[in-house]
Amino acid sequence: MSNEAFARHLGVAVRTVASWHAKPDVKPRQEMQDLLDTAFDRASSSAKARFKRLIEPETDEAARSDASGEQAQALRVAIAVVVDGSQVLMVCRRGEDGGGISWQFPAGMVKPGVAPEAVAIRETLAETGVHCAIVCKLGSRLHPITHVQAEYLLCEYLTGEARNMDVLENVNVAWVEKAELTRFIPADRIFPPILEALEVSE
Template sequence: MTEAMEADKKKSIASAITVHDGRVLLVRRRVKEGSLSWQFPGGEIEEGESANEAAVRETREETGLEVKDVSVLGERVHPNTGRTMIYVACQVVGGTAAVVDDDELAEFAWSDGKALTDYVPYPFYGPVQEYLNDNLSS
């Protein structure tokens, strides 16, 4: 079975790329997915839900932060997890980030561009990296 066929069997994942005051929101999951530890808030897209809606919902459920979707940055099959990922740029509209879903999350962080490789030591998907390059403080 091809990688694309495997990805189609699992629900797609929406990730919220939320930049606020020159820093991006990251979460560290209690259980790693593949080699991933720190990542963007996100989760499976539910039946009848768009990727944009899922990114907003997952951010609220995981961190309590209220965001609105701005645009879809891109979509790919993730090379480490084999899951179809849809990356959604989001803006903060209210609240303060915290670990709300403590069954799933261990902690969260706001990272500027300079510290980002301390959390995620490998390159991001091209369109996500371009967005971060354009929007993060160094």
């Protein structure tokens, strides 16, 4: 985003964003850091992956370790595969440049110390208005597109009307018939255990 667009996104003055570019070593105030953390949490998986690649070249093994010598945690996302009978919940994300769309499952960034299960439930509600419960873990993999570690969780629908609760990031929210899933996401991009759990043929 431009300085102006990012300032609008955060709800802060343009000069504040400009000052971060001018003085990148300055540490933001706690309330501003909380705002930035929230913006990062709400960003798409691909934006988070690009952010990681931007900071990675300047990060060596020593910088990855904190003062206690513990290794920093790699970026992880929790992906909720929410099922209600013959249907599965999907979100339609906007392209990073405002153009183009892609259908995905609800997902959210997993912060250190937070369980992927909690993130999957929370982000599904935040994005779609749907309450769900974890059924089981489907496994994990390095996402083939975003290259972020993805944790997949099969969830069951509890209550709530599916609607687009995040108009900045998503275009639409919809229940899709399991049999129609591969019309929304190519089969070769879907984690195989998801297809098995939904009994969808490739």
